[in-house]
Amino acid sequence: MLEVRDLEVAFGPIAPLSGVSFSLAKGETLGIVGESGSGKSLTAMSIMGLLPLSGGRITAGSIIFDGQELTTLAEPVYRKLRGGRLGLITQNPMTSLDPLQKIGPQVDVVAKLHLGMTSREARARTIEILGTLRIPEPKTICDRYPHQMSGGMKQRIVIAMALAADPDVLVADEPTTALDVTVQAQIIRLLDDLVKKRDLALVLITHDMSVVAQTCDKVVVMYAGRAIEHGPVEDIFHAPQHPYTQALIGCIPKGLSEDEHLTGIPGTVPTVVNYPKGCAFHPRCKAAQAICSTDRPGFVTKGQSAAACHFAGAVQ
Amino acid sequence: MLIPVSISISVVIFMIVHLLPGDPIDNLIRVGSSPDDRARLIAKYGLDQPLFTQYFRWIAAMFQGDFGDAIVLRRPVADLIAQNLPYSLQLGGLAFAFSSIVGIIFGTISAVTRSAAVANFMRGFILLGSTVPGFWLALLMILFFAVRLQWFPVSGARGWESLVLPVLTIGFGGVALVARVTRVALMDVRREDFVVLLHAKGLSSTSILMRHLLPHAMLPVVTILALRIGWILGGAVTVEFVFGRPGLGSLLIRALGQRDYPVVQACLLMLALAVMIGTLVGDVAQAAMDPRVREAKK
Numbered sequence: 063m064l065e066v067r068d069l070e071v072a073f074g075p076i077a078p079l080s081g082v083s084f085s086l087a088k089g090e091t092l093g094i095v096g097e098s099g100s101g102k103s104l105t106a107m108s109i110m111g112l113l114p115l116s117g118g119r120i121t122a123g124s125i126i127f128d129g130q131e132l133t134t135l136a137e138p139v140y141r142k143l144r145g146g147r148l149g150l151i152t153q154n155p156m157t158s159l160d161p162l163q164k165i166g167p168q169v170d171v172v173a174k175l176h177l178g179m180t181s182r183e184a185r186a187r188t189i190e191i192l193g194t195l196r197i198p199e200p201k202t203i204c205d206r207y208p209h210q211m212s213g214g215m216k217q218r219i220v221i222a223m224a225l226a227a228d229p230d231v232l233v234a235d236e237p238t239t240a241l242d243v244t245v246q247a248q249i250i251r252l253l254d255d256l257v258k259k260r261d262l263a264l265v266l267i268t269h270d271m272s273v274v275a276q277t278c279d280k281v282v283v284m285y286a287g288r289a290i291e292h293g294p295v296e297d298i299f300h301a302p303q304h305p306y307t308q309a310l311i312g313c314i315p316k317g318l319s320e321d322e323h324l325t326g327i328p329g330t331v332p333t334v335v336n337y338p339k340g341c342a343f344h345p346r347c348k349a350a351q352a353i354c355s356t357d358r359p360g361f362v363t364k365g366q367s368a369a370a371c372h373f374a375g376a377v378q
Numbered sequence: 379m380l381i382p383v384s385i386s387i388s389v390v391i392f393m394i395v396h397l398l399p400g401d402p403i404d405n406l407i408r409v410g411s412s413p414d415d416r417a418r419l420i421a422k423y424g425l426d427q428p429l430f431t432q433y434f435r436w437i438a439a440m441f442q443g444d445f446g447d448a449i450v451l452r453r454p455v456a457d458l459i460a461q462n463l464p465y466s467l468q469l470g471g472l473a474f475a476f477s478s479i480v481g482i483i484f485g486t487i488s489a490v491t492r493s494a495a496v497a498n499f500m501r502g503f504i505l506l507g508s509t510v511p512g513f514w515l516a517l518l519m520i521l522f523f524a525v526r527l528q529w530f531p532v533s534g535a536r537g538w539e540s541l542v543l544p545v546l547t548i549g550f551g552g553v554a555l556v557a558r559v560t561r562v563a564l565m566d567v568r569r570e571d572f573v574v575l576l577h578a579k580g581l582s583s584t585s586i587l588m589r590h591l592l593p594h595a596m597l598p599v600v601t602i603l604a605l606r607i608g609w610i611l612g613g614a615v616t617v618e619f620v621f622g623r624p625g626l627g628s629l630l631i632r633a634l635g636q637r638d639y640p641v642v643q644a645c646l647l648m649l650a651l652a653v654m655i656g657t658l659v660g661d662v663a664q665a666a667m668d669p670r671v672r673e674a675k676k
Contacts, residue, residue: 110577110578115574115577145581146580150578157570157572159572159575160594162593163590175581209669210673
């Protein structure tokens with residue numbers, strides 16, 4: 063359904079994203095994980111064709127959706143896909159809706175635009191979708207303004223907008239990061255249900271490894287604008303090859319015991335202008351050798367997964 | 379809020395006018411009159427009373443709809459205002475409409491244009507419009523359009539032709555101001571998160587601009603426009619004078635020169651009132667446009 067090959071994104075002379083590849087079929091959930099600043103959101107914006115909004119552009123690679131090359135698609139054609147067959151859910155529901163408009167019209171417009179519905183048909187559809195998203199009293203909600211609703215409700219509205227035209231691919235960019243923990247679980251379960259019921263292909267971008275473990279079929283781990291490991295979720299969790307993936311999994315708190323402390327990865331993600339030479343992770347890597355600071359590692363395949371590390375699988 | 383403000387404004391206006399050096403009697407009295415004549419005149423207009431008493435007399439009269447009589451012009455102040463106000467309203471109203479409409483259009487163009495030439499032209503226009511003083515622009519306009527090209531009359535208030543230059547002159551600064559605020563507001567709202575989602579819904583840039591960005595950008599624009607409602611009456615003072623038009627501004631300048639206390643006080647009060655009404659209109663408009671403001675007011 064969706065295939066991304068060697069994607070490279072540039073803002074002027076700076077290339078914050080390169081060499082990202084993955085593929086995704088209907089009914090599948092792909093998790094893209096990584097710390098803040100690793101290029102996850104840029105990947106989402108690339109798929110939606112919205113990079114020009116922030117001044118970026120795709121300089122290499124391809125994005126193929128349902129046999130169609132997206133990177134060279136003309137804007138009017140792309141616009142029909144956006145909201146129509148490609149849905150986007152953004153990070154912060156508090157700021158994702160137009161505060162001056164009622165909820166109803168903001169959702170209605172998608173069905174009107176992409177399904178050619180009249181106002182009345184679109185409203186009926188909106189109410190139906192809001193209902194399936196377990197929003198209480200969908201009819202009254204349509205006449206509310208965004209500021210009168212909670213974050214979790216607003217995120218459901220955003221999901222409703224993304225679903226209104228029955229898309230094939232849903233891109234969810236950290237859909238739960240800004241929400242309360244209890245609401246997070248509800249939203250994740252909701253998305254999971256939707257994938258199964260509607261046979262959606264879901265790209266779930268998150269920095270939460272436990273969310274990935276619960277919902278995804280495949281994982282792409284990103285670091286400093288590159289994919290560094292990808293594969294089926296079981297393989298990645300049971301036998302992570304890349305030291306960064308291992309460290310990320312090591313950060314998941316396991317339970318409530320007195321002597322367990324929260325672990326982290328020392329250091330921070332480098333900024334775009336300071337990407338290190340060689341393997342970008344080497345300054346923070348416990349297993350780094352001399353070669354790691356000079357040569358960029360290629361992917362080492364093992365079974366269905368692959369990791370970009372000189373010592374893939376060798377270190378634990 | 380309106381009432382305490384009105385009271386303090388009336389006090390301030392009264393004090394300022396009476397603190398000015400000179401008095402209206404100097405302009406009224408014939409050369410060679412005796413000090414007795416002068417004293418009689420002063421007593422006639424109550425100017426020998428303590429300021430305190432004078433203030434309350436003025437206020438009390440005003441509450442009965444009596445603005446008093448002009449001392450030098452020797453006519454009821456209400457008549458003078460009724461005669462001049464329509465000219466000011468006409469000029470100010472047209473200039474207001476002109477600067478709102480053209481300003482919003484210019485601001486929008488300068489915010490969305492991809493052409494560097496257009497953007498630079500707009501930036502230059504906004505800079506000029508915000509800094510060039512009205513009276514100087516008025517003189518240039520007269521020189522070029524009225525004297526050189528003779529398209530429009532130099533001065534007076536006969537027919538629409540005589541309105542064009544004053545409206546343009548006053549409007550120029552207004553256009554620049556409104557364009558600047560519109561531009562900045564549009565640039566700001568364009569960076570908001572929800573705009574990304576609007577694009578993600580597949581809406582075209584034009585419909586996003588018309589249905590979402592402009593309504594947001596209008597919030598600050600309406601606020602400054604509302605504050606300028608007072609300006610409709612007061613802002614035209616120098617321009618009315620340069621173009622020799624009747625109006626509240628011309629009346630005020632003449633009355634000030636003659637220290638005609640009742641006229642000056644009435645004019646200033648009208649202007650202050652216009653500013654207060656503007657603020658009120660701004661608040662109401664703000665609430666009408668923004669559901670969040672409506673909620674906060676309840």
